[in-house]
Amino acid sequence: xxxxxxxxxxxxxxxxxxxxxxxxxxxxxxxxxxxxxxxxxxxxxxxxxxxxxxxxxxxxxxxxxxxxxxxxxxxxxxxxxxxxxxxxxxxxxxxxxxxxxxxxxxxxxxxxxxxxxxxxxxxxxxxx
Amino acid sequence: xxxxxxxxxxxxxxxxxxxxxxxxxxxxxxxxxxxxxxxxxxxxxxxxxxxxxxxxxxxxxxxxxxxxxxxxxxxxxxxxxxxxxxxxxxxxxxxxxxxxxxxxxxxxxxxxxxxxxxxxxxxxxxxx
DNA sequence: AAGTTTTATTTTATAAAGTAACAAAATTCA
DNA sequence: TGAATTTTGTTACTTTATAAAATAAAACTT
Numbered sequence: 001x002x003x004x005x006x007x008x009x010x011x012x013x014x015x016x017x018x019x020x021x022x023x024x025x026x027x028x029x030x031x032x033x034x035x036x037x038x039x040x041x042x043x044x045x046x047x048x049x050x051x052x053x054x055x056x057x058x059x060x061x062x063x064x065x066x067x068x069x070x071x072x073x074x075x076x077x078x079x080x081x082x083x084x085x086x087x088x089x090x091x092x093x094x095x096x097x098x099x100x101x102x103x104x105x106x107x108x109x110x111x112x113x114x115x116x117x118x119x120x121x122x123x124x125x126x127x128x
Numbered sequence: 129x130x131x132x133x134x135x136x137x138x139x140x141x142x143x144x145x146x147x148x149x150x151x152x153x154x155x156x157x158x159x160x161x162x163x164x165x166x167x168x169x170x171x172x173x174x175x176x177x178x179x180x181x182x183x184x185x186x187x188x189x190x191x192x193x194x195x196x197x198x199x200x201x202x203x204x205x206x207x208x209x210x211x212x213x214x215x216x217x218x219x220x221x222x223x224x225x226x227x228x229x230x231x232x233x234x235x236x237x238x239x240x241x242x243x244x245x246x247x248x249x250x251x252x253x254x255x256x
Numbered sequence: 257a258a259g260t261t262t263t264a265t266t267t268t269a270t271a272a273a274g275t276a277a278c279a280a281a282a283t284t285c286a
Numbered sequence: 287t288g289a290a291t292t293t294t295g296t297t298a299c300t301t302t303a304t305a306a307a308a309t310a311a312a313a314c315t316t
Contacts, residue, residue, distance in 0.1 A: 061189040061190040061244070061246070062189040062244050079229070079232055079233075081232075081233050081238050081240075083238075084241070090233070090238070092232040094228075094229075094232060096228060097228050097229070100222075100225050100228070101222075101225070101245075101247065104209075104220040105207075105220065105247060105249075108209070108218055108251065108252050109251075109252030109255060109256075110211075110218070110247070110250070110251055110252060110255070111250045111255040112209075112247045112248070112249040113212070113248050113249040113250070114247070114248040114249070115245075115246075115247055115248075116189070116190050116244065116245070116246040116247070117229075117243075117245050118189070118243075118244040119229065119233060119238070119242070119243055119244070120240070120241050120242040120244070121233075121238055121239045121240040121241040121242070122238070122239045122241070123236065123237075123238055124236050127237060127238070127239040128237075
């Protein structure tokens with residue numbers, strides 16, 4: 001990996017970790033531009049792609065935003081619980097969903113490569 | 129429900145059903161504009177929102193596209209298996225994932241309202 | 257180490273996806 | 287019918303994401 005790539009990744013992961021809410025690519029961009037005004041969207045997207053590929057961050061597909069991975073980075077099935085009220089996200093390891101997920105697609109000989117599991121609802125605090 | 133809304137919904141569902149691939153909102157729009165040139169994005173998005181609310185269509189969050197529901201329309205957990213090679217999508221009823229999904233978020237008193245489960249991989253035909 | 261090739265990164269520009277806000281039309285119901 | 291309500295259409299725009307060309311960095315070669 002190139003040095004600069006690694007630095008950018010650490011940078012962006014730091015931004016994500018410093019936030020208690022998921023951030024969109026453009027929110028991250030804005031944040032980075034405070035210190036480096038010349039950064040453009042492709043830089044952010046490329047770096048986020050690297051981070052998600054490595055499992056160091058997750059993209060919340062249903063809300064187009066990103067969170068740092070707070071689990072082991074090697075979960076086979078990350079489960080992201082999104083609060084629709086306050087916007088907070090909790091991450092869980094859904095590895096033991098795998099047998100049932102596999103059973104569902106097995107008859108079709110589907111070969112799974114990546115699982116996306118997101119739950120929308122209300123977090124403990126907001127539900128009460 | 130208003131008559132025109134019902135017609136539009138049937139219209140768009142028909143377009144989706146006639147396709148063997150998921151369609152983006154703008155692909156649907158283009159298709160509709162063949163016969164009704166004045167239709168604009170909000171019409172399509174509004175109608176798609178109604179259809180997905182009713183469970184008559186699903187939005188594939190990870191690829192920003194839509195498919196008609198080919199299950200019962202009342203599945204608690206639709207599971208969509210997306211082939212990364214040919215783009216085909218198979219729908220399964222993942223209702224029996226529910227206990228384990230619930231167990232994951234229970235300790236946090238999270239109240240789930242909607243589950244999103246998508247699997248990326250290779251379909252039987254493309255995997256061989 | 258200098259020059260050459262390869263690969264990665266930045267820049268520019270634009271494409272694609274989605275929505276806010278208001279205007280017009282249809283529907284409801286007194 | 288006609289005033290109130292809701293739905294639909296229109297315009298314009300915002301947000302999200304990426305293609306492609308230009309530039310810079312790293313790696314290789316001798």
